[in-house]
Amino acid sequence: MEFKDTQAIYIQIADYICEQILLTKWQPEERIPSVRELAVSLEVNPNTVMRTCELLQQQEIIYNKRGIGYFISADAMKKIKQFKKDTFISNELPSFFRSMYLLDLDLDELKPHFEKFKKSNFN
Numbered sequence: 001m002e003f004k005d006t007q008a009i010y011i012q013i014a015d016y017i018c019e020q021i022l023l024t025k026w027q028p029e030e031r032i033p034s035v036r037e038l039a040v041s042l043e044v045n046p047n048t049v050m051r052t053c054e055l056l057q058q059q060e061i062i063y064n065k066r067g068i069g070y071f072i073s074a075d076a077m078k079k080i081k082q083f084k085k086d087t088f089i090s091n092e093l094p095s096f097f098r099s100m101y102l103l104d105l106d107l108d109e110l111k112p113h114f115e116k117f118k119k120s121n122f123n
Helices: 007-021 035-042 046-058 076-101 107-122
Strands: 062-065 069-073
Touching: 007 035, 007 046, 007 069, 035 046, 046 062, 046 069
Parallel strands: none
Antiparallel strands: 062 069
């Protein structure tokens, strides 16, 4: 995983874990890789992964079974989608709408591009 300088690494790891859940690669009530396994595979310090797990646990996306590991909450997908939607709407959408306005684009023009993007990236 390549990390960006614009955001804390533990938050980028949280995004990675959430993406695995949203893509249904990791299922609700399934155990996620251990802190050590994630640290090795992502090439980061285990303390960074632990910080990520604490964040996701606070958001009730994962939970800890003492001595066994972290598991995905039953409603993790719903919580992630709501959080990501809220963040997108408040942080990214205003800039996107500004660009649309300045370029005189409307949503109907963008729909074919979005459909093409979905086909090429998620099929």
